[in-house]
Amino acid sequence: MMSQPINSADVHKAMLEQQKSQDRRKMLLNGALLLLLLAAPFALYPVFLMKILCFALFAVAFNLLFGFTGLLSFGHAAFLASGAYTTGYLLSNYSGLTTEMGIIAGTLVATALGLVFALLSIRRQGIYFAMVTLALAQLVYFFFVQSEFTGGEDGLHGIPRGELFGVIDLSDNMNMYYFVLTVFIACYLLVQRIVSSPYGQVLKAIKQNEPRAVSLGYNVDRYKILAFVISAGLTGLAGSLKSVVFQLASLNDAHWHMSGEVILMTLVGGLGTLLGPVIGSTFVVNVEYQLSQGPLRDWVDPILGGIFVLTVLAFRSGIVGEIQKFMRKNLG
Amino acid sequence: MSEQFVLETRNLVKEFKGFVAVDNVNLQIRQGNIHALIGPNGAGKTTVFNLLTKFLSPTRGQILYQGEDITALKSAAIARKGIVRSFQISAVFPHMTALENIRVALQAAEGTSFSFWKSGNSLNKLNQRCMELLESVGLTEFANTTTVELAYGRKRALELATTLAMEPKLLLLDEPTQGMGSEDVDRVVELVRKAAEGRTVLMVEHNLSVVSKLCDRITVLAQGAVLTEGDYQEVSADPRVREVYMGSDGSGERGGSPAEQAEAAQ
Ligand SMILES: Nc1ncnc2c1ncn2[C@@H]1O[C@H](COP(=O)(O)OP(=O)(O)OP(=O)(O)O)[C@@H](O)[C@H]1O
Ligand SMILES: [Mg+2]
Numbered sequence: 120m121m122s123q124p125i126n127s128a129d130v131h132k133a134m135l136e137q138q139k140s141q142d143r144r145k146m147l148l149n150g151a152l153l154l155l156l157l158a159a160p161f162a163l164y165p166v167f168l169m170k171i172l173c174f175a176l177f178a179v180a181f182n183l184l185f186g187f188t189g190l191l192s193f194g195h196a197a198f199l200a201s202g203a204y205t206t207g208y209l210l211s212n213y214s215g216l217t218t219e220m221g222i223i224a225g226t227l228v229a230t231a232l233g234l235v236f237a238l239l240s241i242r243r244q245g246i247y248f249a250m251v252t253l254a255l256a257q258l259v260y261f262f263f264v265q266s267e268f269t270g271g272e273d274g275l276h277g278i279p280r281g282e283l284f285g286v287i288d289l290s291d292n293m294n295m296y297y298f299v300l301t302v303f304i305a306c307y308l309l310v311q312r313i314v315s316s317p318y319g320q321v322l323k324a325i326k327q328n329e330p331r332a333v334s335l336g337y338n339v340d341r342y343k344i345l346a347f348v349i350s351a352g353l354t355g356l357a358g359s360l361k362s363v364v365f366q367l368a369s370l371n372d373a374h375w376h377m378s379g380e381v382i383l384m385t386l387v388g389g390l391g392t393l394l395g396p397v398i399g400s401t402f403v404v405n406v407e408y409q410l411s412q413g414p415l416r417d418w419v420d421p422i423l424g425g426i427f428v429l430t431v432l433a434f435r436s437g438i439v440g441e442i443q444k445f446m447r448k449n450l451g
Numbered sequence: 452m453s454e455q456f457v458l459e460t461r462n463l464v465k466e467f468k469g470f471v472a473v474d475n476v477n478l479q480i481r482q483g484n485i486h487a488l489i490g491p492n493g494a495g496k497t498t499v500f501n502l503l504t505k506f507l508s509p510t511r512g513q514i515l516y517q518g519e520d521i522t523a524l525k526s527a528a529i530a531r532k533g534i535v536r537s538f539q540i541s542a543v544f545p546h547m548t549a550l551e552n553i554r555v556a557l558q559a560a561e562g563t564s565f566s567f568w569k570s571g572n573s574l575n576k577l578n579q580r581c582m583e584l585l586e587s588v589g590l591t592e593f594a595n596t597t598t599v600e601l602a603y604g605r606k607r608a609l610e611l612a613t614t615l616a617m618e619p620k621l622l623l624l625d626e627p628t629q630g631m632g633s634e635d636v637d638r639v640v641e642l643v644r645k646a647a648e649g650r651t652v653l654m655v656e657h658n659l660s661v662v663s664k665l666c667d668r669i670t671v672l673a674q675g676a677v678l679t680e681g682d683y684q685e686v687s688a689d690p691r692v693r694e695v696y697m698g699s700d701g702s703g704e705r706g707g708s709p710a711e712q713a714e715a716a717q
Contacts (some may be wrong), residue, residue, distance in 0.1 A: 125592040127582045134550065134595045135575070315571035317563045324544050324555045331542040334504065335617060336530035336559045345565065 145311070148394070156300055165296040166364065171404050172303045173361040178384040178396030180353035183310050185382070186391030187319065188346040189326035193249040193378050194236060194256030195354050198229040200263060200373030202355030205229075207275040207368035208268050218281040218289055222359040229355020230348060232259070237347035241340050253375065260373045274369030278362055289363070299360055306353055311393055313349070322346055383427050389437030398438050456515075457482050457621055457651045458503070458534075463512035465498055465675075472498045474675035476512075480621070485643070485652040487662045489686075490672035491695055496655040497539055499672070500625050503653075504529055504536045516621070531559075533620035539629065539655070541606045545599040549590055549609050552598055553581045556616035580616075588612045588642060604635035608642065615646055622646060624654040628661055640664055659687075671695075 159168050177199060184190050206225035209216055240251040263269045270276070280289040289295045313319050324332045325339050332339055362368040371377065380403065388399020403423065410419045434441055458480040465473040473495045480486050488496050501507040503514060505526045514522045521529060530536075544552050557577045558564055566573075585591050588608040593601060598609065607627060614622065627643060628636045640661055643652065647665075656662050662669060662683065669686045671678040673695040679686060686692055 127586055127591050127594075130591055130594045131578055131582055134548075134578075137595065138572075312570070313567045316567050316569050317558055317561070317571065317574055318565055318567035318569075319571065320547075320551065320555055320558065320574065321564050323547060327544040327546055328542055330506065330538065331544065332555075333506075333526045334530055334536050334538070334542070335556050335613070336527050336535075337564070338525070338527040342565075345567070349567070 149308075149311075152394075152397075153304065156304075160293060160296045165292040167404075167408070169296055169299045169364045170361075171401050172299050173357050173364060174381075174384065174400040174404055175397045176303050176306055176357040176360070177354055178381055178388065178400045179307055179310050179393075180350045180357060181381045182385050182390065182396040183313065183353070184346055184350040185385060186395070187314055187326065188322050188343060190343060190347065191245075191249045191382075192236075192240075192252040192347070192350075193375070193382075194252030194254075194259075195351075195381055196373050196375060196377035197236070197256040197259040198233055198351040198354040199358035199361075199377060200368070200370075201232050201259065202226060202229040202358030203362035203368035203372050204263065204269050204275065205355075206359035207278040207362040210281060210363070211275060211278050214279075216281075217285045218283050218363060221281075222356065222363065225359030225362070226352055226356040229358065230352035233348045233351020233355075234344070236351065237344040241343050241347065253378070256373075256375065256378060260370070260375070263370060263373050269368070269370075272370065274367060274371075275362070276367055278366040278368065280363055280366060295364060299364060302356065302360060306356065307393075307397070310353070314393065318342070318345070380423075383423060383430075385437075387426060387430050387437055389439030389441075389443075392437070392439045392443065395437050395439040402438065455482065456480055457517060458653070459515040460499075460503070461513040461515070463499070463502060463514065464510045465495075465502055465507060466510045472675050473502060473509075476672070476675070476677055478670060478677075480651060480653055481668070482651055483649075484667040485647050485654065485665050487666040487669045488653060488655045488672060489657070489659075489662060489669060490678070494672040495675040496672055497625055498675075500536055500623055500655065503623060504534065530617065533618070534623065535614050535617045535619035535621075536623035537610055537614050537625055537627065539625040541603065541610055543598045543601075543606050543610055543613070546597060548595050548597055549585060549601065550578065550581045550594040552609055553584050553613050553616050554578070556613045557581065559617070584612045584616055585609075587615075587645070589638070604631055604638070607631070607635075607639070611639075611642055611646065620650060622650055622652045622654075624652065624656075626655050626657060628656065628658050636661065663687075 181195050184192055202225035205228040206221040209224055210218065210221040236252060236255050239255060240248055243251050264271060280295060282288055283298055287294050289298060321332070321337060321342050325337070325342055329339055358372055384399040384403045385396045387402055388397065389395025406423065407419055410416060410422060415422065430437065436444060456479045458478065460476055460478045463473055463476040464471065476499060488499065490496055498507065502509050505524060509522065513520060516532060516534065521532065544555065554574055554577050557580060558574060563569060563573065582591065582594060585594050588611060590605060590609060590612065593605065598606065601609065611627065624643065628639050631639065636658065643665060666683065668680070668682060670680045671686060671692050678691055678695065679689050
């Protein structure tokens, strides 16, 4: 094969073949994941699964920005919380609203807040970007602490789950689960699409070599702002869903711990992989739950901290990234 | 009066905290020329490139492109006007394939670069042109290779193909042969010669044999200021040039000093 003259058309054909087989593998993986998630509530407690899905959505959204655009935000808690509070407040106070309207409103508020954050932070590079987003998120946190409508330190309790489209009763955990799952799958597919879209190619380019992308005529700030806004919006959606599932919105969601936790989930699962954040959040939520049930319940934070350090030092590619590496090494 | 020049700078100055890196430079690049910018290390050549493409803002002075003042434009806008640069340190997208590198450049003109809902397969219609460009720099068989895995000379060839994908009117090349063996250098000379058909090229180049083969006109920069300008004969005969440039550097070629390795492209 090496000795034959190289023909442009052949190379191209081989490439398209490879692309196709990759697409096929992606579909298979998506299908397997879908089946697993459809069956899961028959084996496991639906509320626990919904918690995982909400955090998985959070991490998938965060990864769009960090993993695929190369921007490390340390302020994503602000979007989670603004989604949660908005939805919680509206559903608690306006009984005429159906659940999905409350969720859409929460998502829109987080999206708008994301635009504000993006405009203020996007020109900063690296650690300065992280610091600006953290500072802005702290401002939002204090706003939530001071405000009446958030219930201050107590948070919002007893948010009614209500009825989806005014017909499907969401107080039933199974109904609620399949609603959350539908939203999650839609968002996951959306991010998958974004990453492989023409726009996703530009994001990749910006992440890999920003000056070069600029020299090719790309106005990189605009591309980054769009990624930030989509990421913030999906994060808000995760927060809105979470507030409906747990019927609770609290300062926990807005705390910088939350911004740190999503970084942990993403890194542990595999930065810049599609499935990584999903696996990572599943892992972290499980570890937290298992530890909190046992004698180590006061050690949750240090243990998670240890996992974080271990990941950064020894498994930089995360669970999914390491598996991919292993497969590539052993399968050719 | 300025119509015959594609690019002109007027009293261009760049100061870094009091240090004058570019000192009242007046460049005049003629349409269709291959114009060399030479000078010893630290003379300010890369800084001039950064000013022309607005990776740095001039402290003073004007930049005119086809008679139009472009001093206030942003980098991306300048690129879209047809002034496309390469970098002293090879600038590729390392985790994309060679073909994808070029496609990113072609995509800029497509108007779908914000289409986050579109399938990536919609870009396949650009593949044909990508393959042609890859072929023109001898990289056909590497179309599907991830760029980090390419040898240095091939990365630079890919960079050139990517730059050409932009169909630039004015090509700015910052040391296209730096760090290459003589075989690769000959290839690059041919590539640049081919690329220069129908365009104007401004190139920084240390290898004087390359300069003598390719360039119509040469500007010598020393300590930020223009020392002299002329064709190869005139410039190489100038004793001041020998003193600051050739004298300091013997053969006119050079290896990479540590300082150079550390120097960032921008
Ligand atoms: N961003 C910057 N901040 C401060 N000083 C700078 C900056 N960029 C360049 N300089 C200084 O300006 C001078 C000119 O640098 P420049 O990179 O333009 O030289 P050059 O002619 O391209 O040299 P070389 O042949 O080594 O590439 C050097 O003394 C360099 O240290
Ligand atoms: Mg230089």
